[in-house]
Amino acid sequence: MRRLLVLVAALTLTACSQPAPKAQEQPPAPGFPVTVDNCGRKLTFDRPPSKVVTGYHPSLETLLALGLGDRIAGRTYFGESAFLPGQKEQYDRIPQISGTIMLPQKEVMLSQGADFVLDNAMASFDAAGGYATVEELDAAGSPVYILGGWCSPEEVLRFTIDDTFTDLRNLGKIFGVPDRAEKLAGELQARLAEVKQRVAGRTPVKVLATDGGKGPVNAYGGAGVTNQMITMAGGENVLADVKADYTEVSAERISAAQPEALLVSDYATLRGADMPTSPVKAEEAFAIARNSPAARDKRYLALPVAAQHPGYRNLLAVADIARFLHPDAFDQ
Template identity: 35%
Template structure:
């Protein structure tokens, strides 16, 4: 799996939600790649997604959630109260900013599936699950060349399919909090729980607006965002965030990405010299899949004592809330309190 594809997976999330008050969201507009329309209320519901039309005669009841390195899709379904529709879920981080979320994800059926070399559900296994709805982080998850069931194959066995926002072109560099809302809103319409989706979106928007109002006018802190586990024993730092939903979250929290110009894609590979020479006011360590992200953050601050972040011990660790998914408001709040504690 390419680095770009792994990134899309991690983002999509899409990472998200088990409780109503914790939903992260969007401005309410549909993405240019996916839109949902219904004939009046109820079914059928028609979805145009990545250039394909999917028609739902009823709410899906046998849902398969592909891995893709994300938890956005499964968390969105849980936030909408749809966990009982899932027959196989391959998404997990083992940690979350939302109380009970990681436990709820772990309790879902995994389908006793042997994943392929790409870490996801192979074609024959997918079809044997008899799904009526399959969620993928990116279009990669429906690519026959990579050993996956195509959207056409799924349709022949009665299964609809869906690629998450910004996943059609496998380019999460344009992703914003709005895409989290699009995912919520689309799932709400497909499963006929739009009222619930709108409630989550409204709560997230209200929370983010309140935080942004508190830090308005404050000096923008320069923040470094990177995955825990990036080696400090060589001359490069991989997986340093540069673009995407991270920057939207930082902006709303009163910060800016200090390495935004370091790459045209979501993540950058940086030399140790460049990292050392940059004034980093605060550190956000992404803990998805890492055994001890807090220890890594402390080690990093010790490695670069010249940073303002090290001098002030300014860091936080996040898992799912900073990616695509319904809990982006939690990331905004956590980061804002780290950057501007006097505003709260």
């Protein structure tokens, strides 16, 4: 028995000492490699990703808009979210790997074997929350791309709508469909140009963008994506001088703002959860600004919160907001 153990040990040592066979490197695919910049990192791809994991809703719908649904191997949960036309059916076909809008915890995420990860912010990559970090995923061969460059609080404030066009073109390069991405970008730019033409010369509507609260109020200031959508749609953010994207504002400030219309963040994903619905949040704001034109007319638009994060829907939402603020401009 002792000799057998010695022999097994010797064989084991011999096996361990043999160099592991090297994986044969494949040549780059036609049109590759491609390199894009994201979050201060250079991401290089030798071939289009084929096993993608997407995070919060806008990342999924952006890839679906580019016709890349067949590349998505896993997605997070959106429940009763406000899906864009035709996308719910595609969502249902993609395996769900997380029961929330966040990416799964570290072990589950690393086990996916993804060759690309797309999300909208850094929250799903926080080690303190039990998530795999960007560095850990990079090391595992799962490079991370953050839409809109929302890589830090400062970069959230610096976001511009043009960053969404940059994302579309970058994704077109990464997935080997640059012509498709350019065509989509061109269509969306034409849509924004039409909105600009229709609202040109009209008096901007004073808008309060709120996420509810009886005081302080969760609202959107003069930096970031929501403020830009309001401006492009022919509105004037009544909190434009507040240098923040999402922040708390006193009830007194909201009362004095005299908004003519509200945009109310709609968390359709969480309907049924213990949180206010859009009508409830609108009524809260009307009660605070009870002498305002918005309160008098009960004028508000429920805006899917997915549109208030970087992604394809930003560009669609501008037209929706413009039709709400200036309906007569679209009657022609």
